[in-house]
Amino acid sequence: MPLTRAELLTRISEQLSASRFAHVQRVEQTAIKLAKKYGADVQRASIAGLVHDYAKQRPDQEFKRIIRQQQLDPDLLTANNGIWHGVVGAYLVEQELGIHDTQILNAVRRHTIGAVEMTALDKIIFVADFIEPGRDFPGIEQARAAANESLDAGVRFEISNTLKFLLAKQVNIYPKTIDTYNAWVAGKS
Template sequence: MKIEEALEESKKVLTQKRYDHVERVTETAINLSEQYHGDHYRVGLAAALHDYAKDMDFSILKQWIVDHVDLPKDLLNYHHEVWHGPVGAKMMERFFMIHDDEVLNAIRYHTTGHKHMSLTEKIVFLADFIEPGRDFPAVHEARKIAEKDLDRACHFALENSIHFLISKKQSIYPDTFFAYNEFTDQLTY
């Protein structure tokens, strides 16, 4: 599947606003891929499909989690905002015969992050956080950091996501903590 085809597939199932976000994430991810020597195709494909399941009814996402033995059932204990990544990755396998773990994991973990993120995963995760349509206080700093250091930018994004979820009194999926802790242990400031 070409990146342009993936964008067209996303456009079929997303609202215009969400699709515009996906286009911006794809462009941002490709730019980051060029900067950090990522795999242009894998990054672009994952970015173009990362929110494929985002606008689907929660009952559909829940049913996918229940029905698929390889989707973690503990997802159901967390806010539905984290469901679309893992379910979307499963849908990519089923609907589009994508079996590239690099692409699937970038889709699966684009919201939560996780321990041992690949370059493709980091780029898609960060592109989703810093795309030009985002406007919140931390995003400006994240963009500056992203110009110089991908790992520090991911760490910053994870830290801010954790703070945001705590401020909203929402539970935080454990993979986010694992990713944050790993970056914290690896980076020296």
């Protein structure tokens, strides 16, 4: 890690509103608890929790420029900030914060839409983001109970709940979100 914890916190706080900065700190604490409970890397869980929404408040044009320049998945061009801040945000975390750890960067990349194959760290950040103590939505108690049962149960509950929510809103669903749902909830056809 090139930055000290204090430097990292300053750099993150400069990018985020006060409420978003409080959120990432709660995700960090939740991720640390999950890492201890499930025997994952606590240090990585801490850093990944802190940086997962680093790019959340960047303008759309910046994400589009990076998608083109870095030749990322062309499906990304029709997505939105919800998808970009994680999938493309990982690039900004690496470039600007000097975090080159592949496990941390993948956890940032996967924190919103999950993935067909997820490491314990991926699952921890995906789930911690959903159940941190500041979250309140119908189903939150079930989401916390699922995460307490197992990381996989937490992932299954979350992707299922998110897809239902997106379908109800009739918004564009990113293809990889459906891949995650198929892999974790629907199983093989």
